[in-house]
Amino acid sequence: xxxxxxxxxxxxxxxxxxxxxxxxxxxxxxxxxxxxxxxxxxxxxxxxxxxxxxxxxxxxxxxxxxxxxxxxxxxxxxxxxxxxxxxxxxxxxxxxxxxxxxxxxxxxxxxxxxxxxxxxxxxxxxxxxxxxxxxxxxxxxxxxxxxxxxxxxxxxxxxxxxxxxxxxxxxxxxxxxxxxxxxxxxxxxxxxxxxxxxxxxxxxxxxxxxxxxxxxxxxxxxxxxxxxxxxxxxxxxxxxxxxxxxxxxxxxxxxxxxxxxxxxxxxxxxxxxxxxxxxxxxxxxxxxxxxxxxxxxxxxxxxxxxxxxxxxxxxxxxxxxxxxxxxxxxxxxxxxxxxxxxxxxxxxxxxxxxxxxxxxxxxxxxxxxxxxxxxxxxxxxxxxxxxxxx
Amino acid sequence: xxxxxxxxxxxxxxxxxxxxxxxxxxxxxxxxxxxxxxxxxxxxxxxxxxxxxxxxxxxxxxxxxxxxxxxxxxxxxxxxxxxxxxxxxxxxxxxxxxxxxxxxxxxxxxxxxxxxxxxxxxxxxxxxxxxxxxxxxxxxxxxxxxxxxxxxxxxxxxxxxxxxxxxxxxxxxxxxxxxxxxxxxxxxxxxxxxxxxxxxxxxxxxxxxxxxxxxxxxxxxxxxxxxxxxxxxxxxxxxxxxxxxxxxxxxxxxxxxxxxxxxxxxxxxxxxxxxxxxxxxxxxxxxxxxxxxxxxxxxxxxxxxxxxxxxxxxxxxxxxxxxxxxxxxxxxxxxxxxxxxxxxxxxxxxxxxxxxxxxxxxxxxxxxxxxxxxxxxxxxxxxxxxxxxx
Numbered sequence: 001x002x003x004x005x006x007x008x009x010x011x012x013x014x015x016x017x018x019x020x021x022x023x024x025x026x027x028x029x030x031x032x033x034x035x036x037x038x039x040x041x042x043x044x045x046x047x048x049x050x051x052x053x054x055x056x057x058x059x060x061x062x063x064x065x066x067x068x069x070x071x072x073x074x075x076x077x078x079x080x081x082x083x084x085x086x087x088x089x090x091x092x093x094x095x096x097x098x099x100x101x102x103x104x105x106x107x108x109x110x111x112x113x114x115x116x117x118x119x120x121x122x123x124x125x126x127x128x129x130x131x132x133x134x135x136x137x138x139x140x141x142x143x144x145x146x147x148x149x150x151x152x153x154x155x156x157x158x159x160x161x162x163x164x165x166x167x168x169x170x171x172x173x174x175x176x177x178x179x180x181x182x183x184x185x186x187x188x189x190x191x192x193x194x195x196x197x198x199x200x201x202x203x204x205x206x207x208x209x210x211x212x213x214x215x216x217x218x219x220x221x222x223x224x225x226x227x228x229x230x231x232x233x234x235x236x237x238x239x240x241x242x243x244x245x246x247x248x249x250x251x252x253x254x255x256x257x258x259x260x261x262x263x264x265x266x267x268x269x270x271x272x273x274x275x276x277x278x279x280x281x282x283x284x285x286x287x288x289x290x291x292x293x294x295x296x297x298x299x300x301x302x303x304x305x306x307x308x309x310x311x312x313x314x315x316x317x318x319x320x321x322x323x324x325x326x327x328x329x330x331x332x333x334x335x336x337x338x339x340x341x342x343x344x345x346x347x348x349x350x351x352x353x354x355x356x357x358x359x360x361x362x363x364x365x366x367x368x369x370x371x372x373x374x375x376x377x378x379x380x381x382x383x384x385x386x387x388x389x390x
Numbered sequence: 391x392x393x394x395x396x397x398x399x400x401x402x403x404x405x406x407x408x409x410x411x412x413x414x415x416x417x418x419x420x421x422x423x424x425x426x427x428x429x430x431x432x433x434x435x436x437x438x439x440x441x442x443x444x445x446x447x448x449x450x451x452x453x454x455x456x457x458x459x460x461x462x463x464x465x466x467x468x469x470x471x472x473x474x475x476x477x478x479x480x481x482x483x484x485x486x487x488x489x490x491x492x493x494x495x496x497x498x499x500x501x502x503x504x505x506x507x508x509x510x511x512x513x514x515x516x517x518x519x520x521x522x523x524x525x526x527x528x529x530x531x532x533x534x535x536x537x538x539x540x541x542x543x544x545x546x547x548x549x550x551x552x553x554x555x556x557x558x559x560x561x562x563x564x565x566x567x568x569x570x571x572x573x574x575x576x577x578x579x580x581x582x583x584x585x586x587x588x589x590x591x592x593x594x595x596x597x598x599x600x601x602x603x604x605x606x607x608x609x610x611x612x613x614x615x616x617x618x619x620x621x622x623x624x625x626x627x628x629x630x631x632x633x634x635x636x637x638x639x640x641x642x643x644x645x646x647x648x649x650x651x652x653x654x655x656x657x658x659x660x661x662x663x664x665x666x667x668x669x670x671x672x673x674x675x676x677x678x679x680x681x682x683x684x685x686x687x688x689x690x691x692x693x694x695x696x697x698x699x700x701x702x703x704x705x706x707x708x709x710x711x712x713x714x715x716x717x718x719x720x721x722x723x724x725x726x727x728x729x730x731x732x733x734x735x736x737x738x739x740x741x742x743x744x745x746x747x748x749x750x751x752x753x754x755x756x757x758x759x760x761x762x763x764x765x766x767x768x769x770x771x772x773x774x775x776x777x778x779x780x
Contacts, residue, residue: 012446016446016447016448016449017449017450018447018449018450019449019450020449020450020451021449021450022448022449022452022483024448024449025446025448025449043483044448044452044483044484044485045442045445045448045452045483045484045485045486046445046448047441047444047445047446047767047769048438048441048442048445048484048485048486050441051437051438051440051441051442051767052435052438052441052486054437055435055436055437055438056402056406056415056437056763057406057408058406058412058414058415058434058435058436059406059407059408059409059410059411059412059414059415060407060408060409060410060411060556061410061588062412062434062435085592088618089589092589092618092642093412093433093434093435093642094434094435094438095434095435095438095485095486095488095489095644095667096435096438096442096485096486098485099485166450198451199479199482202475203647228478228482228645228647229647230645230647230648230651231647232647232650232651232654232655233650233654252482252483254485255618255620257593257618257619257620257621257622258620258648260622260623261620261622261651261655264622264623264655265622265651265654265655277485373446373769373770374768374769374770374771375767375768375769376766376767376768377437377441377765377766377767377768378764378765378766378767378768379437379763379764379765380763380764381764
């Protein structure tokens with residue numbers, strides 16, 4: 001079975017707001033073979049990723065991704081791994097490559113699962129899968145009062161865990177303390193409470209360390225992304241002085257080597273992997289094994305659609321020890337509309353990886369037509385990309 | 391003084407060959423302010439970098455680079471650092487951002503130097519600059535006989551150092567040994583001989599280690615990029631067993647944090663920084679200081695024009711201890727034509743950072759018109775980028 005077509009669809013809300021909400025646009029990848037189609041989603045900057053797929057070759061290690069994908073066989077997961085390896089060799093110097101590869105790799109797994117009529121986790125060798133505790137992932141509100149209300153609503157909604165991040169957090173310590181206390185108060189004493197600093201302190205260990213006491217007092221389950229991705233020294237230094245609050249990070253990793261570096265040298269307790277950035281399910285699944293060996297907890301990073309959530313759950317669905325899952329609760333309508341099937345909590349508040357073939361979440365592009373952003377790229381007068389008609 | 395315009399020019403040879411020669415195309419950036427213009431060059435995949443400059447915003451941490459650059463003040467190097475920081479915050483989730491920023495940052499330094507009529511190294515605080523030993527950087531030939539001839543010619547040409555890389559190297563040990571011996575034989579016993587494996591062994595330490603004896607026997611000055619960038623464990627493991635041949639790497643680093651990780655955890659003797667990839671002169675100059683503190687030798691990575699070579703030399707021009715410089719000798723005509731001024735060896739075989747204002751290498755885009763690749767990008771029917779008319 002050979003890949004017959006690869007199509008990219010750039011979708012966006014009519015208005016993109018200046019907030020840390022990654023669900024406002026999306027880049028979907030559709031790959032067809034043998035009468036089936038698989039779908040994947042790339043995180044971030046759709047136009048740039050499209051350009052990386054179709055760009056002219058710069059040299060032997062800087063080719064467009066299409067040269068490693070189109071027409072290749074896809075009969076088992078070895079074929080998908082081969083495509084991943086080929087992209088890394090042939091697009092070595094194309095920085096955007098891993099984000100684009102991520103959506104392609106996810107779509108290939110979805111396609112292969114549908115061709116074989118099994119879920120992706122089955123392709124990965126998992127015979128049994130385990131429920132995850134979803135944390136309601138959301139942005140800090142503008143005021144502590146509103147953060148309190150958000151936390152209270154999340155608790156009333158039956159969540160076992162909640163995360164607040166970005167927004168005003170990190171810029172003023174007294175305001176941060178107010179938001180932290182408000183979050184804990186609203187969430188009540190039982191819920192897991194995660195805090196996401198959204199890289200706000202760059203690599204300033206002191207700024208981060210000055211928040212540890214307040215984080216301990218609200219019994220924070222983790223402190224996420226205090227620093228820019230791969231600021232290993234800063235992560236390690238903060239980890240050394242943080243007695244009770246483990247660090248989480250890694251969503252910015254765009255390949256396995258970067259995530260291994262964070263695990264080995266960042267002193268983190270939780271490695272957060274976005275399958276839509278790290279190179280897809282191939283890379284994410286390898287990192288699940290690596291995190292297990294290193295006694296670091298693996299958690300998905302997902303702030304977009306249920307298609308992306310399924311892709312992020314599959315790599316660690318069969319590992320009972322890794323219990324936590326990011327679950328976005330403030331998705332824009334676009335991200336809600338992407339998957340036909342929904343991943344909802346059960347009566348006990350857990351989520352389950354879909355049991356359907358492939359990712360178990362299908363896409364009907366006709367239903368998404370109103371979100372499509374029409375793109376045309378011409379090089380030397382020749383159209384090298386245009387939004388597919390259907 | 392405010393930035394008045396930022397223009398990108400995609401240049402290419404009429405035919406791009408499937409070889410590891412990065413001088414076959416180029417992306418130039420021109421920034422104008424106060425009656426002057428500065429030029430920079432981004433490494434690799436021009437179309438993708440252009441897209442990252444003009445793409446629509448995805449969210450608050452995934453904006454096009456133009457939103458952090460256009461209209462900003464540029465009165466001293468603090469302003470340039472501020473732009474760099476802003477790009478990192480506002481384009482955090484845009485993977486291609488650092489390659490694009492690199493050309494912008496270089497152009498801003500060139501512009502500021504011309505506005506103040508001083509060389510870039512002066513802006514960086516260097517009162518004195520030192521000559522560098524250029525190594526003639528070239529690809530392995532297809533056969534050992536041809537590699538021998540290339541080495542011999544390089545010696546006859548008066549170079550003190552030579553590097554061979556890529557091509558057939560790394561795929562077959564006996565063929566590798568033949569190429570290594572041929573290179574040393576052609577170069578003679580005195581010349582420094584560097585070997586570049588071009589990431590051919592992925593992260594396979596055994597494959598790399600099996601070449602150490604042959605590398606020692608030809609007295610290799612370093613072994614470069616045995617593995618993919620940031621494969622820290624592989625680098626460290628190989629470094630532990632390599633008694634006489636230090637490792638070199640880092641050209642793939644696209645920000646400071648990655649390069650610091652390589653220095654701290656890769657066991658390398660030489661950190662190779664491409665100012666056109668790592669975030670420009672701002673990031674490169676910080677890494678010069680960091681490498682000094684860590685007793686790792688800093689070397690430029692440059693495989694393109696003299697404009698890029700000057701940008702790569704400026705950050706460490708004032709450090710006498712860092713003596714080696716990559717000097718490409720197989721440039722395609724395009725790369726030769728980019729700079730009006732040339733960086734040539736002196737009678738003793740050394741090169742010197744240009745003394746002219748800014749980078750000391752100017753660009754006349756009219757002379758390069760035949761290389762221009764015409765690009766047009768339309769989003770929702772609106773042209774968001776087209777190649778500047780002049």
